Amino acid sequence: MQKGRVVFGAMEEVVYGDPAAQAVAAQMDRIGAQRALLMVSGTLNRTTDEIAKVQGALGGRCASVFDAMPAHSPRSAIIAATEMARAANADLIVTIGGGSITDGAKAVQICLANDIRSVDDMDRVANRPSPVAPTVRQISVPTTISGGEFSAMAGVTNEATRVKEKFAHPLVMPRAAILDPAITVHTPEWLFLSTGIRAVDHCVEAICSGEAHPYGDAQALRGLAMLATGLPRVKADPADLDARLDCQIGTWLSMGALSSGVPMGASHGIGYVLGAAFDVPHGHTSCVMLPAVMRWNKTVNRERQALVAAAMGHPNKDAGDVLDALIRVLGMPRSLREVGVCPEHFDNIAAQAMGTPWVPRNPRKIEGPAQVREILELAA
CATH class of the missing domain: 3.40.50.1970 (Rossmann fold)
Structure with missing residues (x-):
């Protein structure tokens, strides 16, 4: 039960x-x-x-x-x-x-x-x-x-x-x-779209969490579906207010699981460090880290990742690949190198990430900085 x-x-x-x-x-x-x-x-x-x-x-x-x-x-x-x-x-x-x-x-x-x-x-x-x-x-x-x-x-x-x-x-x-x-039309395109991937990250890490529950799933899956279709529509037509509102409502839904007690994982934890230590914008941290975290986690939550791919309209495909494709369609950065983070920084990032609230609650257990570094290398 x-x-x-x-x-x-x-x-x-x-x-x-x-x-x-x-x-x-x-x-x-x-x-x-x-x-x-x-x-x-x-x-x-x-x-x-x-x-x-x-x-x-x-x-x-x-x-x-x-x-x-x-x-x-x-x-x-x-x-x-x-x-x-x-x-x-x-x-x-x-x-x-x-x-x-x-x-x-x-x-x-x-x-x-x-x-x-x-x-x-x-x-x-x-x-x-x-x-x-x-x-x-x-x-x-x-x-x-x-x-x-x-x-x-x-x-x-x-x-x-x-x-x-x-x-x-x-x-x-x-x-x-x-x-x-309407007020979001003034937001720079890169900022609106990249923060949309931050919202996608909320949905995905909630769905894939080892502590997921049905209440959170219902919101995260619907929010992810709205964001996966809405963000490319905004990219194609920045004046499409219906698409922008879909993204806003999808973002609201993306936070349902987190605010109801479902923890985030390594993408958010590493993102905290990238933002504070390297001034990487919040949205860009998710663009760079989320597909890598998904691939590193896949051995423990393959079935949950399948829900992600299906919600994004690509059942039976690898969720990390589907996310990667969405981020590329939006023209966002896809590597740590693109946001100015080099391998010589990885040890420091990995050590700091272990002290964040979310890395210790990643669905695939992270025992120490060496495993965080494995994820960073996937995103290099």
Whole structure:
């Protein structure tokens, strides 16, 4: 008889297809928030009118705007945003942008609740299981599709150590996510498509996990099917809003298994290190690592990998090959060499990867750095 545990997150609503400005204002009405800190993409703020539209819809309820979050959510930027939130007496954080902004706001929630006021003071809450619960919550308008808005954890880069740290609490999951395909047309093609492969990675590692369960499978398999068809459609026609929305909904589904308790594996674990230590974008880490991890794992989860290939429309084919083909169709990098990572770095990457949350829970047991290096060599 099967047994298991399904965890439900703290998100209250997902709104899809409505314009972001209208949807953000409606969410503030719903929850009664009066002073929103907007944490937004600097590029979106400076080169489009999308942020101005949101500010216009909120009027006096927009307390301040922070638009200086670099990639990989470094500690110094978290502190700067936290201080802005304090000065504005914000009662809500609204994020409009990619995964680094979404994760950054999660960390800001924890810093506010735990009276964190300096980069060094963040040691008190980094990688800790039970910080003080956030009271200033978050609403997320994602412009990429890596799916971080559906997670209750954030990755923050410690600039001193070049290591990505976990900031987590059940309540850092946004209260609501707003999926507006129109706002994503400003996202650079490489970024939208590569973060789509990050979402594919969520689906695939969930399906292939040794801890998979039916609830997670249902979402991951459907999400994978939507992404496998939607991403090439966006590549072929960037103005196809229906395809973009399919990718956004597929991304939402891709996070169902992770947020309900299914762990990720070596692709995510190694990706953490590549991002923090080598500044490889999140999406590119999955483009490079996922097929290699699948091939290394195949001896222990061949039947689960067959589900992946079938969901992607290629039953009876090797899942690693199917993934490789999708990534190539999208024009994404397919080797560590292409993202600036050389074999002389492999030993350091392998050692760091063993300390991530996910490598120890890879479906094929990884006993030590030597086996991580085997995977890296497959992706070289």
